[in-house]
Amino acid sequence: MLNNSRSQVLFNQAKQYIPGGVNSPVRAFKAVGGDPLFIKRASGAYLYDEDDNGFIDFINSWGPMILGHGNELIEAAVTEAVKSSLSFGAPTKKEVDIAELITHMVPSIDKIRMVNSGTEATMSAIRVARGYTGRDKIIKFEGCYHGHGDSFLIAAGSGAITMGSPDSPGVTKGTAKDTLLAPFNDLDKVKDLVTANPDQIASIILEPVAGNMGCVLPEPGFLQGLRDVCDQQGIVLIFDEVMTGFRLAKGGAQELYGVMPDITTLGKIIGGGMPVGAYGGKEEIMNYVSPEGPVYQAGTLSGNPIAMAAGYTMLSYLNEHDEVYQQIERSTQKIVEGIKKNLELLGLNHTINQVGSMFSLFFSSERIVDFEHAKNCDTEKFGRYFKAMLDRGVYLAPSQFETLFVSSAIGEDEINKTVDSNYEVLKLLM
Ligand code: PMP
Numbered sequence: 001m002l003n004n005s006r007s008q009v010l011f012n013q014a015k016q017y018i019p020g021g022v023n024s025p026v027r028a029f030k031a032v033g034g035d036p037l038f039i040k041r042a043s044g045a046y047l048y049d050e051d052d053n054g055f056i057d058f059i060n061s062w063g064p065m066i067l068g069h070g071n072e073l074i075e076a077a078v079t080e081a082v083k084s085s086l087s088f089g090a091p092t093k094k095e096v097d098i099a100e101l102i103t104h105m106v107p108s109i110d111k112i113r114m115v116n117s118g119t120e121a122t123m124s125a126i127r128v129a130r131g132y133t134g135r136d137k138i139i140k141f142e143g144c145y146h147g148h149g150d151s152f153l154i155a156a157g158s159g160a161i162t163m164g165s166p167d168s169p170g171v172t173k174g175t176a177k178d179t180l181l182a183p184f185n186d187l188d189k190v191k192d193l194v195t196a197n198p199d200q201i202a203s204i205i206l207e208p209v210a211g212n213m214g215c216v217l218p219e220p221g222f223l224q225g226l227r228d229v230c231d232q233q234g235i236v237l238i239f240d241e242v243m244t245g246f247r248l249a250k251g252g253a254q255e256l257y258g259v260m261p262d263i264t265t266l267g268k269i270i271g272g273g274m275p276v277g278a279y280g281g282k283e284e285i286m287n288y289v290s291p292e293g294p295v296y297q298a299g300t301l302s303g304n305p306i307a308m309a310a311g312y313t314m315l316s317y318l319n320e321h322d323e324v325y326q327q328i329e330r331s332t333q334k335i336v337e338g339i340k341k342n343l344e345l346l347g348l349n350h351t352i353n354q355v356g357s358m359f360s361l362f363f364s365s366e367r368i369v370d371f372e373h374a375k376n377c378d379t380e381k382f383g384r385y386f387k388a389m390l391d392r393g394v395y396l397a398p399s400q401f402e403t404l405f406v407s408s409a410i411g412e413d414e415i416n417k418t419v420d421s422n423y424e425v426l427k428l429l430m
Pocket residue numbers: 062117118119120122145146147148158207211212240241242243267268277
């Protein structure tokens with residue numbers, strides 16, 4: 001058993017001053033019935049907690065740390081940037097550089113606006129889509145998470161599911177009525193909604209690969225089908241690539257699947273670990289954004305020079321090192337193949353979904369193609385799996401409804417240890 005006494009003390013203290021003791025719900029380990037570990041530092045593939053336990057990190061700050069922790073280039077860029085002041089609230093060369101680089105890496109983006117989080121990116125993207133089309137309604141998919149903007153906290157994934165509030169109190173009925181829902185991968189339902197709401201749908205928004213109900217892949221033809229519906233009906237297609245952007249390929253899921261959205265939302269990797277989000281897309285649509293156009297959106301710290309230094313360095317590195325994507329995919333495949341072999345040896349038929357460096361082991365024998373299937377997983381068993389893996393030094397996402405992320409810092413030792421621990425733990429749980 002893990003010695004987590006320092007974390008316990010800190011958690012008890014934290015609960016006095018911070019709701020639930022954490023600054024983002026899923027960190028509380030509530031979904032797996034445990035108490036969170038307080039992290040002191042991280043290096044490469046490893047996290048270290050306040051009790052000096054080390055863990056192989058499969059969360060990577062929920063995505064951003066694709067190169068692992070303590071990347072020297074990013075640290076050097078941040079240290080250099082700090083010398084010129086932490087913030088100006090005025091335009092900088094770095095913002096031009098990163099915008100140009102992103103439009104090069106993600107060809108569907110002609111113009112881009114930087115914000116401070118994925119939540120801000122999706123909230124703003126929807127506002128622009130509404131301003132551009134003059135329509136109010138949006139279609140989102142059950143189990144997709146787009147941050148905590150009111151319009152999206154309806155059948156939302158991620159922490160919203162695990163805290164039992166996919167439809168959060170505090171979202172007004174007026175707002176909720178403009179968010180229409182479809183099951184992920186259900187093109188017919190989308191078409192029905194569009195037919196039933198003629199000329200009223202501003203946008204269809206989705207995670208092109210869902211990561212917030214566990215990792216769920218688009219079925220063949222689903223993304224292209226949505227593209228076609230949007231083209232026919234003048235609807236703005238938004239790919240929320242906060243997770244998948246710069247992770248599944250330089251150009252994100254849209255590059256991998258060859259389907260281009262009108263607007264892309266970005267976050268996580270784009271900031272190299274600093275708080276950054278962005279939304280960008282076709283010039284004609286982005287020209288609606290203030291001060292060029294009438295749709296208002298602003299931010300005191302948007303384009304912050306330290307965040308831009310980290311983000312630009314991260315993206316430049318990825319842009320120049322295609323081999324990173326091959327490496328992290330290979331590592332992920334080795335882990336997935338190892339787990340599949342374990343399942344076979346133990347006579348278990350759990351489901352694994354994987355694409356690139358994202359994967360989930362579902363405690364279910366069904367194919368997981370949408371939220372309904374994901375919800376049927378044995379979450380109690382997942383909780384026991386999570387804790388036993390943690391005891392063995394493997395830090396997974398503390399919920400069945402989150403994808404795992406593999407970084408380039410994960411090597412053969414970490415792969416072998418993860419697969420071996422998986423075997424021991426699955427055997428224990430049988
Ligand atoms: N969209 C997606 C697809 C996400 O995964 C997340 C966060 N996990 C968000 C939006 C919200 O981003 P943030 O937490 O930075 O507000």
